[in-house]
Amino acid sequence: xxxxxxxxxxxxxxxxxxxxxxxxxxxxxxxxxxxxxxxxxxxxxxxxxxxxxxxxxxxxxxxxxxxxxxxxxxxxxxxxxxxxxxxxxxxxxxxxxxxxxxxxxxxxxxxxxxxxxxxxxx
Numbered sequence: 001x002x003x004x005x006x007x008x009x010x011x012x013x014x015x016x017x018x019x020x021x022x023x024x025x026x027x028x029x030x031x032x033x034x035x036x037x038x039x040x041x042x043x044x045x046x047x048x049x050x051x052x053x054x055x056x057x058x059x060x061x062x063x064x065x066x067x068x069x070x071x072x073x074x075x076x077x078x079x080x081x082x083x084x085x086x087x088x089x090x091x092x093x094x095x096x097x098x099x100x101x102x103x104x105x106x107x108x109x110x111x112x113x114x115x116x117x118x119x120x121x122x
Contacts, residue, residue, distance in 0.1 A: 062094065068119040070096065077102035078122060085113050092116040 018024050019032040066081050079096035093113040098105045
């Protein structure tokens with residue numbers, strides 16, 4: 001029995017004890033009874049299997065020379081990674097050069113210590 005099934009069983013038993021207790025208000029017992037009936041009526045095919053779902057893509061690592069889109073304050077620009085700086089709190093920092101003009105940035109501008117959390121590969 002996996003941990004999910006153990007947790008489910010513990011919660012089910014707790015709800016059962018509350019619903020069958022004479023001190024339990026009727027409205028709470030009604031809600032719990034309705035929920036139990038819904039749970040019993042669920043069919044296995046109503047839940048997608050893991051094989052039906054998309055397999056998650058592995059994160060692509062940023063590398064020097066990669067072209068990225070930097071997003072900050074609802075603006076974005078396209079840049080090329082020039083150098084990797086010293087990481088801070090396990091977040092990689094990069095020096096980047098803008099390669100396409102945008103609203104706030106002109107081609108050729110260089111920015112230092114941009115965190116990888118603000119970038120995605122183009």
